[in-house]
Amino acid sequence: MKNPFRLPWRRPAESERVAETKAASGFIAIAHEGRAHWTGRSYAALAREGFMRNPVAHRAVRLISEAAAAVPLLLYEGTGERSEHPLLSLLARPNGRMAGVDFLETLYGHLLLSGNAYVDAVSVGEELRELHLLRPDRVSIREGRDGWPEAYDYRVGNHLRRIAAGEGGLLHLRLFHPLDDHLGFPPLAAAQMALDLSNAAATWNKSLLDNSARPSGALVYQPKEGGNLSADQYDRLKTELDEGYSGPMRAGRPLLLEGGLDWKAMGLSPKDMDFVEAKNGAARDVALAFGVPPMLIGIPGDNTYANYQEANRAFYRLTVLPLIGRTASALSGWLSARFGETLKLVPDLDQVTGLTGERSEVWARVKDADFLTDEEKRQAVGY
Incomplete structure (x- = not known):
């Protein structure tokens, strides 16, 4: 009885398989449509493919987070500045593992790569002792019946910790997301195609170098008297190509052809693909998504700003200071409730x-x- 669940594209059994013939009397090129593969938009995917693999994304994130974390914060109570306060001491040393600059740099990095940052407070009695950052991919939101967050679940392995939302709970900072009510949108996700294009160009370039810096091609056997390569001839030719002409150490060796063999290049050359300009264009798109002038990262071909000083000033005014402002405002409201005072954190622009x-x-x-x-x-x- 035939199996009704057997699929038409099943793999043939050994007895049904057709023996492979290694005939090369002619040349046939079959082109079929390829499908692009894009990086996911999760925190782990963007961190791995962007910050950890792409030099432009890595430098842009570090440039913004380090510049923002280096700007001192001033504390005001009402209209008067406070030079001494427990909040300033807490921000200078949020916990036993981090100094204030490290804490803020990590917070800004979470915002840039995830669109979200989570700050947890540790209190002893009524006294606020430490601040900790929670990795965004380990936090999930629990919605109440009204659709608003009522708690946050922080999961590490099999351990689950539930933290209440609101003034006495977790502080959630997020960037604007047009299609999500609770989570932020990471800047790098907007440059997802440019990121994958840049990484694919680097991978293709490395593979090309590993293949003796030669584009892919085919050896065409066209003898004058006709005929095919025998199985032994086919295997010997394939072995010679693998052992004698593949790899960076064998780059530049001349290919010896005999008996009607001819080399036909397949695919586009780096010049035809405009490889360098495409790579620089993708790098500019990644820098644009973060709000970093390409001139500051060393990307050629961008003369938007007259000089480096003007680009640096635009970088601080349009990217760094707005990020500091929104973060300082969120921390001010959250910590004011903790200390029972009306406190306001403001960046010290004289130190920028x-x-x-x-x-x-x-x-x-x-x-x-x-x-x-x-x-x-x-x-x-x-x-």
Whole structure:
């Protein structure tokens, strides 16, 4: 009885298989449509394929996170600045494993690669002692009946910890996502195609070098008197190609052809593909998604900014400071409830090296304003 569940594309049994013949009397090229493979948008996939494999994405994330973490934060209570407060001590040393700069750098890295960052607080009695960052891919949101988050589940292996949402629970920072009510959208996901194109170009280039820097091709056997290669001739030719002409150590060896053999190149050459420009274009798209001027990463062919100083100032104004501002605002509201005070964290712009020229221009204009008193000038420059 025939099996009704046997599929028409099943693999033939040994007795049904047709013996392979190694005939090369002519040349036939069969082209079939390929399907592109794209990296997933999860935190692990973007971190692995972007930060850990792509030099442009790696440098962009480090450039933003390190620049943002290096900007000092000032603490205000009402309109007065506080130079000493338990919150400042906590931010200087959030926990026993991290200093303040390391903590903020990791937080910004989570936001850039995941679109989300989670801060957990550890209290002893009524006193807030430590702040910890939770890896975004280990956190899941539990929605209530009203659709709003009621708790966060943090899972490590088989261990599950449930943390309440709200002022007394976990702090969730997220970037804008147009199609998700609770999770943020990572910038690198917007450049997903450019990221895969850049990685594929590097992989293709490495494979090309491993293959003696030669494009793929075919040996065509076209003897004048006709006939086919015997099985022994076919195996000997294949062995000679593998052992004598493959690999970077054998690059440049001339290929000896005999008996009607001819080499036919298959595929496009690096010049035909415009390899270098395509790779630089993909790198510019990745940098654009993060908001980093390509000039700062060393990508050629981009003259949007007149000089490096102008590009650096645009980088701080358009990318770094907005990221610091939203993070400081979220931390201020969350920690104010913890300390029972109205506290506000503000970046100290006087310590931002990328805005030195801009700050000098402001000071020069205020200095020449004769209609202002010394007290008004001090207020105008932030003192």
